[in-house]
Amino acid sequence: DQQVKQNSPSLSVQEGRISILNCDYTNSMFDYFLWYKKYPAEGPTFLISISSIKDKNEDGRFTVFLNKSAKHLSLHIVPSQPGDSAVYFCAASEGNNAGNMLTFGGGTRLMVKP
């Protein structure tokens, strides 16, 4: 079973509006969460992260919210721009556990229409 799930394979949003990408996880030991963005023919690039001691982290137009009780995190992009069109992966790790390996969700393809 996938420990990190992104249940929406795709999302379409109008330019200027808010994009909300969701991610659920099942492993209660996860305590560090990241979002990566991937353009075609490129590797994923780090976007934003959040530690489990926080419930919100903001970086410019990007905000990640963490709800530990619901084991849910979301990425908000406001305002959305056509250049934000990409595949977004959420990832989680067990902090100081050996390896700190990242477990990735399946990705959500965001399309921002002009």
Place this chain on the structure above:
Amino acid sequence: DADVTQTPRNRITKTGKRIMLECSQTKGHDRMYWYRQDPGLGLRLIYYSFDVKDINKGEISDGYSVSRQAQAKFSLSLESAIPNQTALYFCATSDWTGVLETQYFGPGTRLLVL
């Protein structure tokens, strides 16, 4: 110049052939990783290495082997390729701060096994 490079970028091979995918990095990171991406499954970890003398299996290591020739080089081999190894392969490096980890990905190698 890119910090993490992968060669080749595209490869077509036949079932039973041995192939090697190469990864080089100029970031000076000790940690390196190999992932494969399949549609809807996100990125799954194949092998990882925390330094030149350290090699560890990931989630899906069967059918793969790796070699860490130097801090900057980490190669992935398919000893006898099979069609279900057709995927997009990514190499990544990370800067471990002792608390948090961010991974930096190469551009990927698209492999087709006929």
